[in-house]
Structure formats: structure tokens, C-alpha cells
Amino acid sequence: MTSIRRMLTLSLGVAIGLLFAVLAVAVFFSYRGAVRAQLDESLRTRASTFAAMVVEDREEDELAFDFEGDLRVENQGVWLRITDSHGEVLAVSDALPRVVAGETPRPGGPPAYRTIADGGDTRYRKVILNAHASVEGDDDDNRAPTAEGPPVTVEVVADASALLRDERRWRNALIAAFCVAVGVTMIAVRLVVRRGLAPVHRLTGELDRIGPATLSLDIDDHTYPAELRPIAAAVNGLLERVLAGVERERRFTDAAAHELRTPIAELTMLTGVAGRYPDEARQRRAIEEAGAIAAEMNTLLESLLLAARGRAGGKVDATTPLGPIVRTQLDKHAGLLRERSISLETEIDDAAGWRGPAGAALMILRNLVENAGEYTPEGGMIRVAVAGGVGSAGFEIENGPVDLSAADADQMFEPFWRADPARSGRRHAGLGLAIVDAFCETLGLMRRAEMTTDRTLRIRIEPTKSLTPDPI
């Protein structure tokens, strides 16, 4: 499992560790470079000095090393070997280490520096300087190699074991310091990361405390760092949606319980009374009523199944024209509308249709027209409009005046919703608009219900991404 804390700790630790490592290496190499450069410079100076002491006697045509001191390493601190261009040794210190002496100097070229190991712990540092001998007659006090003199090679060797030991000590000290620094850094990084992630833990704790009874609690996103505020705000949004869903489920359960318990209670009472007070007329009535109750429960079940099937229905590519269906449905209710003096206005574009099976379109339109006919009071009005193109029709139905609120308009497509909170009457269970909703989903249609200012309910159905003009 990915852990942000581990990832951050590891990344920061590795980054800082690498930085320390680079720093340590840089410090080590600068120190070593400086010390070696100092040693090399010293050896090169010594070599130049020795080279200046090689004098050419032109008369005798020979080279001589004009040095009166003792060349032993104990006195000079270095070993020395001077050779001419023919490889003939002009001067050499006693006990010149074999590993150092083994290398044949190459005349010409810039000074060369070597570190030579003897196979054991001893290390030598050697400079090979190609110079020119001085010419006899030069001012002895200001003698210096000149280009006129024959070339000579001066090798100066120093025991660099102490220097290398110092280098090794430095290296080990730096490695130790690096390890300690990395350890301390890891602890510091861990603490910093933990502190940085504390708001995440707090948020987790708050989320953990949210239960079914506390869904309405908001997380105060202002108390969180900027990075977590969007998450806290998103969680609040999610909780609101969950709460709305729970509330919708609760309404559904209450309504379903009422719709189912009432007929069961009717049955229980009928049979209970008929059983306790057996009487032929009472028993006959109980049997008749039981049949009617069973039929009502079956209708309820069929409606629920219809809503469920509507949602599960597959898509059909054919287009269903809406005009004929709407006209048929309006004709079915024409008598009732006349009887109740309800005015009817229609504006139907016969070309308009929806993509999908005709049965689904019929279920939507039949329920909407039936609803409008049923719930429009005497003397009220119904307006129906169908507009738009083939497969992209907009259908709109208005009826009024009705005593509904904006909240009613929001909830009326929920299963078992009824305008009457008492849920009286057994003719409707409140599933008609839920069926409309289910078939809208099948056909990819968007439905919208709203109350206008003149107590008119307006329901509009159109394809989800409709570009059709407003039909009314």
C-alpha cells in the first residue's frame, strides 16, 4: 500500500542524503586537491631548484650537478634523480625506492605527477620535471635553467604516506559525518512530514466520526490547510448528496410501507373481524374485498415492475413520432375535460419525435396526460406542446391551478410520491411519475418539473443534450 508519509520521508531523506553525499565528496576532493596541489607545487619547486643546479660545461661538453650537500632523503626530505636526454643519471639520492626508480623518465613535455604504491601501505608522490641545464658562466647566484642548455629530467619523490593517511582520515570522518547527518535528517524529515500530515489525520478522524446519525454535520474546511480545503469541501458536498439520497430513500420507504401496509391492514382486519364474528354476509363481503385488495396490490406491483423495467430497457434506434400518441391520449380524456370545463390548448409538431421504442414514449406521454387530466381542478387549463425535430423533440405539458410547492415539483418523480400527504385513496399509489422517470432514463431524456407563479405545474421532457427551441 502506498503511504504518503513513507513516500515523502523516503523522497526527502534520499534527496537530502544525496545532497550531503555530494557535499561530502566535494569537500573531500577539494581538500585532497588542495593538499596534493600544495605538495606537488612544493615538489615541482624543488625539482626546478635541482634542475637549476645542473650545469653544462661547454668546453668539456658535459653536464654536472653542482650540488655540494648531502642528497640523502634524511637531509633533503625527498629523493632525487636527474637524468640527461640520453637517460644517463647525473645525480641520484641513496636508497631511492625501487618502485619509484623503475619508471623511465620521458624527456620533454610538461611536468608529470604520479602517486606510486609500493604494494604495502607506503605511497610516494613523484614529480617529473623536464628542464634545461644551466650553462656554465652564468651568474652562479642567479642561475636558472635556460633553453640554451641541454635538456634534463628531474624526478623528485616524496613519501606521501602521511598525506594519504590524512586523506583517509578525512574521508572516514566525512563518511561518518554523512551517516550521522543522514540519520538526523531522516528523523527530522519524519517529524516534519508527520507534522505536515497531521491535518490529514485530523480530517480522517473527523470523517471516521461521521455516522448515519451525523450525516448532516459539516466539516469546517476553514480550519484546514489550503491543500486539504478542496477535499474537505468535496467531502461536505458528498455528505450533502448522501444525505439527500438517504432522505429520498427514507421517503420512499415510508411511502412504500404505507402503500403496502394499508392493504395488508385491510386484509388483516377483514379476516380478523370475519373470523371473530362469523356471519355469512360478513364473510362474503370479506372475500369480495380480499379479491379487490389483491387486485390493487397486483396493480401496485405491476407499476413497480414497470418502473424497474423502464430503467432496464434497451435502446432502439427507431424514431417514435410524438404527435399521434399525444393526440390519442388527449382524445381519451376529452370527455372528462369537457365535463369538468377544463380548457385544453395544444401545439403539436407532427415531425417531432424521440429516438427509442414507441412503448416507452407511450408510457411517458400517457402518464403525463393522465396526471394532468386527473389533477386539474374544474375550470382549470391544460397546455400541451410538442416541438423540435426527428429524434430531438421537446414535450411540454402544463396544468393548473394546482396547490403544489417547488419542493413538490422536485420530489414528484420519486416512487410513491403523492401530493396528498395523508396518502388517502387507493386509486393511485404515486408511481405514475416514477414510471415516467424510468422511461425517460431509458430514452436518454431529461425531465424537469417546475411551478410557475400562477400555480401552474410545468413538466418538460427533452433529449439530454437538446438543442431544440423552446416549444412554448
Add this chain to the structure above:
Amino acid sequence: MRVLIVEDTRRLRESLVDGLTAAGYAVDAVGDGREGLIHARTTEYDLVVLDIMLPELDGISLLGRLRAAGNTTPVLVLSARDRVEQRVEGLRAGADDYLVKPFSFDELLARIEALTRRARGSASNVVGVGGVTLDLAARRFSVGDSPLELSPREYAVLEYLMMNAGRTLSRGEIEEHVYAEDRQVWSNAIDSAVAALRKKLAERGVHDLIETRRGLGYLVGKAGTPGADA
């Protein structure tokens, strides 16, 4: 005893009326809350059976208004709303009992008996006065060990008199508790029922159980347990 049923579901309302009438209660029934409130305020009922989800005026509001007006008639709530908070809401609004739909008729009867028993301050279903015993659960009178056969009207009159033993009851009051509002009541119905009762009681050797208070009504002696006055 007279019961008011406020229930909007026609079929259930009719079954309740049928069953309770058969059980010997005088039953009035209405289908909406507003009418229920008017009935409960204007008639003295021994019990109200009340649905919660009612048109016009919901049961909780009806109950609240009834209690606010000082009406103490026992109320049994019938509802499909079964959640604890809904039951608590009903009881806190002033209901004496809460029965969730669907329910059995026997349970409903038992609860009605319990509520009326509680209303008269007794823990027993058996009431005894002057050697006559009334078993409310069995809905039967007896003198000694033998049952006393009575017509429904006689039963209702004697039951009400015995339930209010020690109190003089006017004819109008007895009528109000014994007959439902849709019954045609003759002016001498209570007197003739009392006369028939006296005759049947006298045949069993019980005299002067029902006393006439001239100009006031009828009185049955002070109530007691059967063991106490037998």
C-alpha cells in the same frame, strides 16, 4: 361504550366499524382529520381510534388540539409509520397507545379494553357491583357463577352504568355513550332497556341494582371487585 374512529382508508374504516360494533361498541367513524376533531370535541367518547396520515388535518395535529382543549379521552393511534421516532412523536402528542399497521383485530380489541380499563382507574377486566359481575374481556355479565343473557342494547346500558358505578347518569349521557350517531334512538329507549334489565336481574335474585334518581337519571351502587362485594 362509544368509540370514534378517524381513518381515511375506506375499507379499513368500514372493517373497524363492523368489528367494533359486533364487539358491542357504539361506533362513529369519519374519514378526515377536520371532521374527526369536530366529532371528538362535540361528543363524549370513551375512546378515539385515530390514524396519523389523514386528509385535511393530520392525526398528530388533531391530537395536539384535542389535548390543548383539555380533552382527556383515551386515544389509540393506528399508523403505518413504524419508526421509533414516529411512535414517540405520536405518544408525546398525547396518544395513550400506538398500534402499527397491519394489526390483528384481537390485539386492537385487547388494547381498547386496556385503555378503557386504565381510564376508569382499574387494573382488572372484571367489575363487580351488587352481586353482578362484568367480564370486559369476555364481554359477559354473570350473577354468581351463571351467565346473564342480555341483548346488545341491554349489555351496553348495564356496562356503562357499572363502569360508572356510584355516579348518577342522565338518560342523555347514557344514550350518548351507548348509541352511535347513525342509530335512530327512541325517546324511551334507555328506560325500556333499564326496565328489561331490572326484570332479568330480578329473575336471578338481584334487586335494586339500578336505582332511579327522579329527574336526574340512574345510579348503580359503588363499584368494587367481585370478591369484595360477592
